[in-house]
Amino acid sequence: MRYYSLNRQSPDVDFREATIRGQAPDKGLYFPERVPKLAASFFEQMGQMSKEEVAYEIMQPYIGNTIDTGTLKKIVAETINFPFPLVPVNEQIDSLELFHGPTLAFKDVGARFMSRCLGYFSRNQDKKTTVLVATSGDTGGAVANGFLGVDGVEVIILYPSGKVSQVQELQLTTCGQNITALEVKGSFDDCQAMVKDAFMDADLQQYLQLTSANSINVARWLPQQLYYFFALQQWTDKENFPVISVPSGNFGNICAGLLARYSGLPIPTFIAACNVNDTISAFLTTGIHTPKETISTVSNAMDVGNPSNLIRIIELFKIAGVPVKNILQSVTVTDAETIDCISSVYDKYGYLLDPHGAVAYHALEKCTGPDQKGIMLETAHPVKFPDTVKKAIGKEPQVPDVIQPLFQLQKQAINISPSFSVLKEWLLSR
Ligand SMILES: *Cc1c(COP(=O)(O)O)cnc(C)c1O
Numbered sequence: 001m002r003y004y005s006l007n008r009q010s011p012d013v014d015f016r017e018a019t020i021r022g023q024a025p026d027k028g029l030y031f032p033e034r035v036p037k038l039a040a041s042f043f044e045q046m047g048q049m050s051k052e053e054v055a056y057e058i059m060q061p062y063i064g065n066t067i068d069t070g071t072l073k074k075i076v077a078e079t080i081n082f083p084f085p086l087v088p089v090n091e092q093i094d095s096l097e098l099f100h101g102p103t104l105a106f107k108d109v110g111a112r113f114m115s116r117c118l119g120y121f122s123r124n125q126d127k128k129t130t131v132l133v134a135t136s137g138d139t140g141g142a143v144a145n146g147f148l149g150v151d152g153v154e155v156i157i158l159y160p161s162g163k164v165s166q167v168q169e170l171q172l173t174t175c176g177q178n179i180t181a182l183e184v185k186g187s188f189d190d191c192q193a194m195v196k197d198a199f200m201d202a203d204l205q206q207y208l209q210l211t212s213a214n215s216i217n218v219a220r221w222l223p224q225q226l227y228y229f230f231a232l233q234q235w236t237d238k239e240n241f242p243v244i245s246v247p248s249g250n251f252g253n254i255c256a257g258l259l260a261r262y263s264g265l266p267i268p269t270f271i272a273a274c275n276v277n278d279t280i281s282a283f284l285t286t287g288i289h290t291p292k293e294t295i296s297t298v299s300n301a302m303d304v305g306n307p308s309n310l311i312r313i314i315e316l317f318k319i320a321g322v323p324v325k326n327i328l329q330s331v332t333v334t335d336a337e338t339i340d341c342i343s344s345v346y347d348k349y350g351y352l353l354d355p356h357g358a359v360a361y362h363a364l365e366k367c368t369g370p371d372q373k374g375i376m377l378e379t380a381h382p383v384k385f386p387d388t389v390k391k392a393i394g395k396e397p398q399v400p401d402v403i404q405p406l407f408q409l410q411k412q413a414i415n416i417s418p419s420f421s422v423l424k425e426w427l428l429s430r
Helices: 015-020 040-048 051-061 069-079 107-122 138-147 166-173 188-200 202-207 218-233 251-262 281-284 311-318 337-350 354-367 386-393 401-408 420-429
Strands: 003-005 031-034 087-089 094-099 129-134 153-160 178-183 211-212 243-247 270-274 327-331 373-379 415-417
Touching: 003 166, 003 178, 015 211, 015 218, 031 218, 040 218, 051 069, 051 218, 069 107, 094 202, 094 218, 094 354, 107 129, 107 138, 107 153, 107 218, 129 138, 129 178, 129 188, 138 153, 138 166, 138 178, 153 166, 153 188, 166 178, 166 401, 188 202, 188 211, 188 420, 202 211, 211 415, 218 251, 243 251, 251 270, 251 311, 270 281, 270 354, 281 327, 337 354, 337 386, 354 373, 415 420
Parallel strands: 094 373, 129 153, 129 211, 153 178, 178 415, 243 270, 243 373, 270 327
Antiparallel strands: 003 031, 087 094
């Protein structure tokens, strides 16, 4: 499989080079030259296959011969070594719980896959690879956890000061070893812009082998397709396939879902569930994408005013030749609606949503008629957002045992102003 740059000013590359580079030299995002079509028999058998078998089948064509069969099987198995249960909330809505990984958010899958691929590609190399990543909340922890102790790879995480939750901050600032956290006095978009500038900088490129672990990196983006296959593996009603509502920020996850659909996965419609950072709504109505300033919300991992992956969604619809509006809807959900939703779903069904899942749930409820069933992606554990949960249900969520030890650790972060030149100086002076 080759990957082309969406700016079309750089040469095509294989999966290895796309992973190492992150972004193409012309600033474009990499995109697969073709989307593998799965046979109808695959979908019939999927229910009987293990999730490892399904995952390997889906990922293999995208990796091609850049990783041998045995290694890829091992990487895939390690990536998904926790459950992805589809849990009924009520008659109409199921929750696909994607928070059972080590950092309790769905980003573990992409981060685990990418870290293992990059570790494999970096073996026997003289030069260290430096992963530079901006986080709006959950990416930082997932990437820190995924890359911790990976030889030949150093990770630098930029996060917006005061805009991530306590658990999120502890997860990304307490690893030590090859992981460094930079606390930026600015927004997530500032962090993302600094990272993008770093990739464009000739001096940095010369001194450091820089790559990105944001969902612009194909090794993080592509494995997110697997959630949608795992959802349908557990779906029993073959006459009535579900609408899927995806809480969206940078649009990596939903774009991976659309890719799975283009491969043949029978999902009629996707809902891009957004908080008030909803540039996609305007895009779906007018066809024009205008980035906006980020607004802070209670679903902070979705506070993105200029989503990187929108460009991939546009490309996908172009090659598929279908109108976007037939498949993709968007719904904007306010903070008040989000908190209300956590509260009412907990009262009515005893199911505790996190703020991101609540955005997806509210959007799904708004879009579906009485006969339509739907799945919402529950992308993070509610314990990552105790303040909002407390506002909604009057008490904080129970802290799962796996993260208890986190509270004993000391935050370690370097303060930095939201300026690329400051970042550059710091990177070069170490
Ligand atoms: C990152 C994140 C999202 C948004 O995912 P995108 O791929 O950026 O659209 C939603 N929910 C949670 C909990 C997240 O961490």
